[in-house]
């Protein structure tokens with residue numbers, strides 16, 4: 330088992346990464362000195378596969394868990410789900426010392442995290458991420474929340490978990506398309522911070538796609554280290570944390586104009602990162618050879634690297650970028666690469682350069 334620490338003063342926690350960790354959930358929770366009652370929040374796809382192991386591990390460690398299943402997919406990240414869960418927590422008499430376990434992908438993690446942050450003004454929260462995206466990204470860093478009709482993630486909080494337990498075995502049942510989507514975030518860490526990780530991915534991506542245990546453990550741990558380091562420096566997104574959004578300005582806009590139906594998040598940001606690397610070449614000194622390597626790596630991961638947009642769709646995309654909640658004063662700011670492993674944030678890009686990067 331590998332452990333990555335997230336040092337945030339009295340909100341510090343560990344990310345534990347390895348195989349067969351679900352069976353140790355109970356004993357790991359016991360070390361946190363929390364109350365006896367807890368709720369395992371999971372979804373209707375993950376629950377049938379993994380909740381039995383989670384519940385029995387908690388019971389064996391002396392906890393009294395209740396299981397709450399929510400629908401699978403993005404629609405579960407709503408205030409409606411939160412409301413229904415509050416009632417269940419109250420009925421099970423969860424109290425201030427009680428805690429919530431989020432067992433599932435980023436949807437369950439974000440929603441259950443917000444539930445934990447707000448129920449009784451905040452109770453303990455443990456993340457057990459079961460998608461690659463959740464293991465390397467959403468379960469780390471404390472952003473929790475739900476969507477509104479007006480947009481994604483518009484209601485939420487910064488609320489750190491007490492522990493993150495990444496059981497790599499859960500990835501065996503994850504649909505391959507979801508696994509590839511998670512790799513888009515892993516490749517992102519290489520581009521924004523770690524040329525060595527990027528080179529390793531160039532060599533070992535096929536092993537990773539086959540879920541090679543050693544490779545997976547290395548890559549998940551390294552990704553978590555990078556995210557933890559960024560979050561440690563800028564927990565509340567005042568500056569540096571923006572680099573985690575490399576490729577996301579265009580990616581988010583692409584998700585929005587396709588009504589979140591066509592692309593998985595990882596697919597949209599794969600296209601967005603390739604476009605951002607072309608913008609980086611055009612106005613930030615990234616070499617063409619590096620742009621080619623970036624594009625090739627996303628392609629090897631089986632991710633889309635281009636979109637064909639009509640004139641009308643391009644206009645819609647540019648408009649959607651301005652609606653992104655990270656935009657301030659109407660100005661879209663980009664994260665651009667100087668080289669693989671080094672990026673800068675807060676850079677203005679002319680519309681013509683953005684358009685050119687999409688063609």
Ligand SMILES: NC(=O)c1ccc[n+]([C@@H]2O[C@H](COP(=O)([O-])OP(=O)(O)OC[C@H]3O[C@@H](n4cnc5c(N)ncnc54)[C@H](O)[C@@H]3O)[C@@H](O)[C@H]2O)c1
Nearest residue numbers: 374401402434435436437459460462463467472499502503
């Ligand atoms: N909080 C953050 O910092 C942060 C960062 C990135 C993304 N996010 C959020 O994460 C969400 C996306 O997360 P996701 O990609 O994990 O999607 P998800 O939670 O919807 O999971 C994808 C699908 O896989 C299923 N699934 C999950 N684990 C499985 C397993 N082990 N075996 C079989 N099926 C499994 C789920 O039921 C779902 O149908 C978005 O809502 C996004 O906004 C949050």
Ligand SMILES: [Zn+2]
Nearest residue numbers: 514577594598
């Ligand atoms: Zn992302």
